[in-house]
Amino acid sequence: MQRRQFLRNAGATLAVASTAGLVACARQPLAPTSKAGTLVSPPIAGTPGMVELAPIRAQTDRITGVYVCTRPFRAAGPRIETQRLGEKTIVHNYGHGGSGWSLSWGSSMLALRMAQDTGVHKLGVIGCGALGLTSALLAQRAGMSVCIYAKALPPDVYSMRASGLWTPDSRICDAQHAPDFGARWETMARTSYGMYQTLLGLPGRPIEWIDGYSLSDTPFNQPQPPEVSDEPDYGEFRDRVRDLTPRTIDMPAGSHPFHQPYVHRYTTMMFNISTYARMLMTDFLTAGGKIEVREFDHPHELLKLPERTLINATGYGARALFNDNSIIPVRGQTARLIPQPEVTYGISSEHISMVPRSDGLLVQAFGDTGNFNNSDVTPNRAVSEAAVLQLASLVSRTRKS
Numbered sequence: 400m401q402r403r404q405f406l407r408n409a410g411a412t413l414a415v416a417s418t419a420g421l422v423a424c425a426r427q428p429l430a431p432t433s434k435a436g437t438l439v440s441p442p443i444a445g446t447p448g449m450v451e452l453a454p455i456r457a458q459t460d461r462i463t464g465v466y467v468c469t470r471p472f473r474a475a476g477p478r479i480e481t482q483r484l485g486e487k488t489i490v491h492n493y494g495h496g497g498s499g500w501s502l503s504w505g506s507s508m509l510a511l512r513m514a515q516d517t518g519v520h521k522l523g524v525i526g527c528g529a530l531g532l533t534s535a536l537l538a539q540r541a542g543m544s545v546c547i548y549a550k551a552l553p554p555d556v557y558s559m560r561a562s563g564l565w566t567p568d569s570r571i572c573d574a575q576h577a578p579d580f581g582a583r584w585e586t587m588a589r590t591s592y593g594m595y596q597t598l599l600g601l602p603g604r605p606i607e608w609i610d611g612y613s614l615s616d617t618p619f620n621q622p623q624p625p626e627v628s629d630e631p632d633y634g635e636f637r638d639r640v641r642d643l644t645p646r647t648i649d650m651p652a653g654s655h656p657f658h659q660p661y662v663h664r665y666t667t668m669m670f671n672i673s674t675y676a677r678m679l680m681t682d683f684l685t686a687g688g689k690i691e692v693r694e695f696d697h698p699h700e701l702l703k704l705p706e707r708t709l710i711n712a713t714g715y716g717a718r719a720l721f722n723d724n725s726i727i728p729v730r731g732q733t734a735r736l737i738p739q740p741e742v743t744y745g746i747s748s749e750h751i752s753m754v755p756r757s758d759g760l761l762v763q764a765f766g767d768t769g770n771f772n773n774s775d776v777t778p779n780r781a782v783s784e785a786a787v788l789q790l791a792s793l794v795s796r797t798r799k800s
């Protein structure tokens with residue numbers, strides 16, 4: 400999410416909650432930790448009308464890892480189409496920008512239909528990220544026998560480095576191409592959303608709904624100075640599926656523990672990617688799927704595979720493999736803090752976000768430049784440390800007991 404998107408999402412307040420409503424939605428915190436270094440003390444327990452939130456331990460020495468990957472962005476949107484290659488049919492399913500997990504099931508459903516049109520019962524899937532796994536599983540469920548070929552498997556694929564939120568229109572196409580892509584995007588978003596609802600409440604909580612708080616020093620609807628950005632204007636489609644997600648709620652002073660004057664509560668889907676990817680892999684293998692670790696340097700190498708139809712879900716890798724320079728790498732970096740199971744809410748501001756994943760609190764900086772068309776995946780720890788310190792500062796003045 401960028402600053403612009405933060406403001407857009409946070410500004411989408413459609414309802415004002417009564418204090419009673421807020422209390423009803425508040426989660427029960429676990430007993431607050433009292434260990435040294437806790438930067439946020441618990442809010443006043445029992446303050447009438449106050450939502451109670453477990454303290455976040457935002458400290459740089461709690462960073463367990465800094466992860467970088469490139470979003471496979473295409474100005475026209477993802478490439479989902481067939482191509483003949485000798486006697487094979489290749490169904491491309493790549494180029495999902497910052498929305499790969501969110502759109503995966505819907506996009507892979509479109510790719511599967513194209514594969515089914517070739518009449519085969521054996522399918523090869525190239526790639527084992529979000530798009531490869533969902534393509535393979537959908538094909539199995541449609542009765543196909545499937546082999547995944549990939550140079551790397553989870554956890555060593557870029558998909559594992561995503562934030563893990565329902566962000567179906569994040570860097571998915573540029574504004575110019577949005578009118579052509581909108582209807583297809585909506586189909587993909589609705590299909591994916593429906594599939595995700597069937598994955599709730601499972602052991603390890605691969606998918607869950609969470610609340611989060613947008614914090615701001617200025618009113619969300621106040622005109623902002625133009626954003627300094629070296630990225631294009633992206634297509635925005637969220638209004639097309641506004642009915643799928645709960646409305647953002649304006650939190651009046653006194654109903655939340657934050658010191659910022661403007662606070663919204665949002666409710667969103669979160670993917671606990673470690674558990675979720677493991678579940679997808681296990682489901683695929685349990686249903687008889689095969690996996691072969693293999694790297695392809697040229698499309699002609701695909702001709703040697705036994706399957707006549709292949710789904711190409713190589714993500715950013717398609718740029719080199721299919722010489723597709725329409726894929727632009729958009730670099731992104733996250734840091735993970737030691738998991739805090741008691742922190743069940745997210746935070747976002749103009750400058751940072753925190754996602755409360757089960758494998759660690761994920762912290763990301765917004766608004767930095769130099770990421771567009773940048774394929775450098777070297778982590779910059781200083782940037783992540785600065786983001787963690789910003790998070791610490793955001794929550795440090797949270798009301799104390």
Ligand SMILES: Cc1cc2nc3c(=O)[nH]c(=O)nc-3n(C[C@H](O)[C@H](O)[C@H](O)COP(=O)(O)OP(=O)(O)OC[C@H]3O[C@@H](n4cnc5c(N)ncnc54)[C@H](O)[C@@H]3O)c2cc1C
Pocket residue numbers: 467468469470471492493494495496497498499500501502525526527528529530531548549550551552556557558559560561562563564565566567693694695696712713714715716717720729730731732733
């Ligand atoms: C910082 C960041 C945060 C993000 N947050 C979110 C989010 O919150 N929600 C969301 O929906 N999306 C998010 N995304 C976007 C999401 O991560 C991507 O859209 C998604 O991971 C793309 O998945 P993929 O399966 O196409 O590619 P990948 O995960 O890269 O998988 C590609 C697969 O193909 C294989 N492969 C590649 N080339 C070859 C080759 N030549 N031969 C053999 N195998 C090959 C790879 O080994 C791998 O198995 C985020 C991205 C970034 C960078």
